Amino acid sequence: MTALTTAHDEHDKHDKAVAAPVRKEGPGTRPRARGPRGRLRRLALPYFLLLPALLLELLVHLIPMAVGIFMSFKELTQFYIRDWGAAPWAGLDNYSLSVDFDAPVGEALLHSFFVTCAFTVVSVGLCWLIGTAAALFLQDHFRGRGLLRALFLTPYALPVYAAVITWAFMFQRDNGLVNHVLHDQLGITDGRPFWLIGDNSFFALATVSVWKHWPFVFLIVTAGLQNIPKELYEAAAIDGAGMWQQIRRITLPSLRPVNQVLVLVLFLWTFNDFNTPYLLFGDAAPESADLISIHIYQSSFVTWNFGTGAAMSVLLLLFLLVVTAAYLLLTSRGRRAVDG
Incomplete structure (x- = not known):
């Protein structure tokens, strides 16, 4: 009887050992690729998921960009709107006309x-200063x-x-809130200045841009x-470092990777900004607030010289690409120097 029981136990152990390598696929188990078709499906899945984004990028950005570059080599005016493909070939005439500064x-x-460079420097600098100061103030x-966070956003x-x-x-000059506060309430200005025409339009444009982007x-x-450990501030406070020393030695160096990307994004947004000046001034922006986006719009849709406007757009694109590449190169070198 004992020998029979031992034989049964050995048989059960053998069955369990044989069945152990067999794994059932559950809900959280990744299915194995069976055959070339399954392997191909697994490799093609990421590209299939990226396909909608690639199609939208092609339709929204790449195709219009290619059409704009082609238009920059054509003498496209209002006389060829119905059949702009029949416009004469201009070659580099539109580019030479745009860069002929005489x-x-x-x-x-x-x-x-x-004007756009000055506006970008003022707007990006003030946005970074105000936004960083507000973030430091609300850190504790x-x-x-x-x-306050909700109001700031x-x-x-x-x-x-x-x-x-x-x-x-x-x-507005006569019934606007800005002149009412500055002139009627505070008495800072001698009269009611014009903010949407003349030289003051630059300050009005910069004010709206900063107000819109600093959050x-x-x-x-x-x-x-x-992501900055609080232990660093506690150790610095024990060593006698004040608030400004902590900001200079801990906060700003720790935020360097974030600020590098942030400044680049703000630069591209501000340099290409069209909505703000167009809504403030309309088709004809004042000379002191004539941003390059509005200038290209006027060259294309006001004077109906689409070839020259397209050439200006291509020049702007090349300038932004060069500045972005130089900025990324300098920041990457600086990061490697700090890490080294």
């Missing part, structure tokens, strides 16, 4: 370029911090058209501050 077209484009816990959450149109009403800086810097 001629009126090139001189106006160069002035618009300098205190009552009402969540409400309000300009970024508002639709751009509603926000800029509201600012356009506020900048984005605040949001990104706040996220970056969460």
Whole structure:
């Protein structure tokens, strides 16, 4: 009887050992590829999931870009709108006209370029300064911090058209809120200045741009501050480092990777900004606020010279590509020098 029981036990152990390598596929088990068809399906799945994004990128950006580059080599005016493919071939004439800074077209484009550079420097610098200061201020816990965060993000959450149109009403000379506060309430200005025409239009445009973009800086810097260990600040405080020393030695170096990407994104957004000046000034922007995006729009849809406008757009694209590549190269070298 004992020998029979032992034989049964040995038989059961043998059956379990044979059945052990067999694994049943459950809900969380990744199915194995069976045959060439399954292996091909597994390799093609990532590309299939990327296909909608690639198609949209092709339709929204790449094809219009290729058409715009082709148009820049054509003498396309209002006389060829119905059949713009029949427009005469201009070669590089549109480009030479755009960069001839002694001629009126090139001189106006160069002035618009300098205005855009000054506007970008002012807007990006103030956005970074205000957003970073607000993020540092709200880093510590205190009552009402969540409400302040929500209020700070309000300009970024508002639709751009509603926000800029509201600012356009506020900048009105006779019944605008800005002149009412500065002149009637505070008495800072001698009279009621014009904000949407003349030299003051540059400051109005910069004000709206900063108001619209600094919450984005605040949001990104706040996220970056969460990755800085609090032990660093505690150790610095024990060593006698003050608030400014902690910001200089700990906060800013830790935020360097975040700021590198943030400044590049702000630069591209601001340099290409079309909605803000168009909603503030309409088709004809003042000379002091003649951004290059509005200038290209006027060259294309106001004077009906689409070939020259397309050439200006291609030149702007090349400039942004060169600046972006140089910026990424410099920042990558700086990062390797710090790591080394």
